[in-house]
Structures are given as C-alpha cells and as structure tokens.
Amino acid sequence: MLLVIDVGNTNIVLGIYDGQRLVRDWRISTDKAKTSDEYGILIRELFRSAGIDFKDVKAIIISSVVPTLSGVLERLSQSYFGYSPVVVGPGIRTGMPIQYDNPKEVGADRIVNAVAGYEKYKTSLIIVDFGTATTFDYVNRKGEYCGGAIAPGLVISMEALFQRASKLPRVDIVKPPAVIARNTVNSMQAGIFYGYVGLVDEIVTRMRAESKDTPRIIATGGLAGLIAPESKTIEAVEEYLTLEGLRILYERNRE
Numbered sequence: 001m002l003l004v005i006d007v008g009n010t011n012i013v014l015g016i017y018d019g020q021r022l023v024r025d026w027r028i029s030t031d032k033a034k035t036s037d038e039y040g041i042l043i044r045e046l047f048r049s050a051g052i053d054f055k056d057v058k059a060i061i062i063s064s065v066v067p068t069l070s071g072v073l074e075r076l077s078q079s080y081f082g083y084s085p086v087v088v089g090p091g092i093r094t095g096m097p098i099q100y101d102n103p104k105e106v107g108a109d110r111i112v113n114a115v116a117g118y119e120k121y122k123t124s125l126i127i128v129d130f131g132t133a134t135t136f137d138y139v140n141r142k143g144e145y146c147g148g149a150i151a152p153g154l155v156i157s158m159e160a161l162f163q164r165a166s167k168l169p170r171v172d173i174v175k176p177p178a179v180i181a182r183n184t185v186n187s188m189q190a191g192i193f194y195g196y197v198g199l200v201d202e203i204v205t206r207m208r209a210e211s212k213d214t215p216r217i218i219a220t221g222g223l224a225g226l227i228a229p230e231s232k233t234i235e236a237v238e239e240y241l242t243l244e245g246l247r248i249l250y251e252r253n254r255e
C-alpha cells in the first residue's frame with residue numbers, strides 16, 4: 001500500500017491507497033513543534049485503530065508547504081517505515097510544464113492539485129482549493145501549469161476580524177439566514193460567506209476571460225462544499241483531489 005501525506009499550514013492529511021483505491025484517510029493538526037517521533041506515535045495510533053500495519057506500507061509520497069516539517073516527515077518515513085519518501089518538489093517528474101517565473105516558488109500542493117485535475121478532466125481547468133489560503137490555479141488545455149491567485153482563506157479572514165475588532169467574536173463559518181443580518185454573529189457570517197462567494201466568482205471570471213478559453217471549474221478543500229452551491233462558477237467539488245494527485249505523482253516517479 002502507498003502512504004500519501006499532504007502537509008498544509010493548518011492540517012496534515014494522510015491517505016492510504018491500495019492500488020488506485022483510497023482505503024483510509026486522516027487529518028491531523030499541523031504543529032511545527034512536533035518531532036518525527038511524536039508524529040510517528042500519532043500515525044501509529046491512527047494505523048492501529050484502522051487495523052493497518054506499518055509493514056503494509058510499501059512506499060510513501062509527501063508534499064509539504066511547511067518547509068520545517070518536510071525534513072521531520074522524511075525522517076519519520078525512514079525511521080518508522082524504512083523507506084525514503086518521494087517528495088514533491090524540484091527534481092521529480094510531474095509531467096506538467098510549470099510556467100511560473102520561478103517554478104520552485106509554486107506551492108507543492110498547487111502542483112499536486114493541478115496534476116490530479118488535468119489527469120481527470122484532460123482539458124483546461126481552474127482549480128479552487130479552500131485551505132488556510134484559497135488558491136486558484138489555471139491549467140491550459142495542453143496540460144501546462146500557468147499560475148493563478150492566492151487569497152486569504154475563509155478561516156483566516158474570520159480570525160482577522162475577531163482579532164482586530166474588540167467587539168467581534170470568533171464565529172462559525174456557515175451560510176447565515178440573511179444578508180441583511182440582525183446580530184453581530186450573523187452580520188460577520190454574511191460578510192464572510194457572501195463576500196467570499198463574490199471573491200471566488202470574480203477571480204474565476206477574470207481568469208477565464210484572460211485565458212480566452214472555456215476551462216472547467218473545480219473546487220477542493222474543507223470549505224469547498226460550503227461555497228460551491230452558492231457560487232455561479234464552480235461546477236464540481238473533488239474532495240480528494242490532493243490525495244489523488246499524490247497517488248498519480250507517485251506512479252510517475254516510482255523507481
């Protein structure tokens with residue numbers, strides 16, 4: 001089985017693939033202070049409760065946008081599983097030309113999403129990933145990564161309001177009952193939720209116009225399911241896009 005690990009700024013998502021089938025996935029908080037041994041113990045517990053043995057894992061692939069944790073997880077792979085992982089970054093085969101000024105600068109998660117999206121849709125597409133940040137990535141019909149946009153994530157936006165205004169509380173990110181809201185919590189939710197729907201549709205619409213093509217628009221990430229139904233542009237939510245991209249990249253780089 002293949003262990004795929006996506007290290008984000010808020011969460012580390014782990015998945016176990018048996019061939020092309022995702023058999024389990026877990027989400028643990030990203031903690032830059034944790035050591036490889038601490039992650040090892042945590043992962044051992046998750047495996048134990050799912051009835052999966054460390055010995056069943058025959059390969060590992062990692063993508064990380066938290067540089068301090070890349071080394072920690074590489075060490076964990078070595079000492080707990082006995083394998084050096086494939087690490088998404090300069091030097092691996094992506095099968096996707098990267099048209100960024102400096103290709104090393106693009107977040108590995110964005111490349112992984114782009115690879116998974118293009119493999120599935122085989123056409124031009126815009127991928128919106130609602131994570132710590134919300135990223136927008138454009139892949140052209142030839143399967144080249146063209147770049148995109150980075151916006152503050154939904155949770156970061158809410159936290160900023162809460163931290164900077166004394167009378168504003170921390171609120172759940174949900175669709176409020178009305179946009180003309182009658183209390184502080186609903187007012188914040190109205191601003192964040194509808195403001196965000198507008199942000200997404202505006203960026204996608206401008207990307208589509210700039211591309212002079214008709215890309216498919218797909219979304220992923222924990223809050224995609226909240227925003228997608230209200231968005232005029234998002235056509236589909238692909239919950240496991242990043243894990244799927246890691247599996248595909250492993251296949252392209254084995255041996």
Ligand SMILES: Nc1ncnc2c1ncn2[C@@H]1O[C@H](COP(=O)(O)OP(=O)(O)OP(=O)(O)O)[C@@H](O)[C@H]1O
Nearest residue numbers: 008009010011012130131132133155173221222223
């Ligand atoms: N239903 C929800 N309600 C409120 N917050 C949520 C919900 N689902 C996810 N979140 C939070 O939204 C943020 C983005 O979630 P998501 O799981 O897409 O990204 P993430 O994996 O945390 O991001 P990253 O990959 O950058 O670490 C996180 O802070 C997560 O804790």
Ligand SMILES: CC(C)(CO)[C@@H](O)C(=O)NCCC(=O)O
Nearest residue numbers: 065105106107108109110133150
């Ligand atoms: C934007 C995030 C934080 C999203 O996880 C990540 O992809 C990242 O750190 N990217 C590096 C900058 C860039 O993609 O241009």
Ligand SMILES: [K+]
Nearest residue numbers: 008109131242
């Ligand atoms: K992510």
